[in-house]
Amino acid sequence: MKIGELARRSGLSAHTIRYYERIGLLPYADRDRSRQRDYDASILTWIDFLGRLKTTGMPIREMLRYAALREAGSGTEADRRSLLERHREQVRARVAELEACLLVLDTKIAGYADIEKRIEDHDAHQRTRRNQQAGARQAGSR
Amino acid sequence: MKIGELARRSGLSAHTIRYYERIGLLPYADRDRSRQRDYDASILTWIDFLGRLKTTGMPIREMLRYAALREAGSGTEADRRSLLERHREQVRARVAELEACLLVLDTKIAGYADIEKRIEDHDAHQRTRRNQQAGARQAGSR
DNA sequence: CTACGAGTTCGAGCGCACTCCAAGTCAATG
DNA sequence: CATTGACTTGGAGTGCGCTCGAACTCGTAG
Numbered sequence A, B: 001m002k003i004g005e006l007a008r009r010s011g012l013s014a015h016t017i018r019y020y021e022r023i024g025l026l027p028y029a030d031r032d033r034s035r036q037r038d039y040d041a042s043i044l045t046w047i048d049f050l051g052r053l054k055t056t057g058m059p060i061r062e063m064l065r066y067a068a069l070r071e072a073g074s075g076t077e078a079d080r081r082s083l084l085e086r087h088r089e090q091v092r093a094r095v096a097e098l099e100a101c102l103l104v105l106d107t108k109i110a111g112y113a114d115i116e117k118r119i120e121d122h123d124a125h126q127r128t129r130r131n132q133q134a135g136a137r138q139a140g141s142r
Numbered sequence C: 001c002t003a004c005g006a007g008t009t010c011g012a013g014c015g016c017a018c019t020c021c022a023a024g025t026c027a028a029t030g
Numbered sequence D: 001c002a003t004t005g006a007c008t009t010g011g012a013g014t015g016c017g018c019t020c021g022a023a024c025t026c027g028t029a030g
Helices: A003-010 A014-023 A043-055 A060-072 A077-141 B003-010 B014-023 B043-055 B060-072 B077-141
Strands: none
Touching (some): A003 A043, A043 A060, A043 B077, A077 B043, A077 B077, B003 B043, B043 B060, B060 B077
8 A cells, every 4th residue: 555545544644644654653664666655554553543542632752652662562561551551541531621621611601591591581571562662652543 | 910920820821821911812901000910810710711711622713712702792692602612512522532532542451451461371370380390300309 | 758646855834822031120128 | 229029022932743845756658
């Protein structure tokens, strides 16, 4: 698979794929006779996992540490595991934080809803009064 | 309250407070006789809410839109509400996304735990075999 | 042979959200 | 009166994670 197809299938741009290789997030890819990168489909699994790390807010620095352990092969499982466990805790904390903010947002939104409702009621009341006055005028003009 | 105290109480740096005022996120603060900013405690509520928006990933661009509506005063409640409602949906989506990633992390971590367990078992087995051989040698040597 | 499309490298540029620096002002203290 | 420390402004610099451009090389189709 060449870089263009990998880009389409991974959702990254070819630029980003090269950038990731440059910084060491992706392993140095084999090149064909004309020095073009030639990828194995298995790289998609790795890119996908990197995407998870990224989505959960892991900085590239730390992904690099994980990638390096992975490259180092067996014997690094305990380190990789504890790195992911620490990250998992951070993600859990983040979720809790977002949920706390959601409550604040709910309250704020409910506050605006109240204000809007009060305005509507007020308007409806005003209309009713105008109509009553108009009715009274009509009745009086007969 | 001067900027230093506000910085301490809000958790922002004085630099950041001035930056926020410059871009319009904080209202232009009144100055005292010697042109120093003089804040009312009520600003803390606003900074706190801005913090919630920031924590939930709202870009400054959008906070500015909200801040502008707020400055515009009454009549903008419906807009402010819908802005916050749209944001709330994004935050909810983000939480869902993080939770999906947490499942992937759990699986990955469990995988490493398995590998480590297999290695431990293997080592324990090796030790047992060595002990048995040592025992057999001792018994034979008697 | 030419033209194309997709790839290559290297380095510069960008958007975001700060963060910091230099040079100056001011009020209070010794 | 001199010093100290907290403040002022305007503008430059930073770190992150890309993103893009220029100039070039290939392999294939017409």
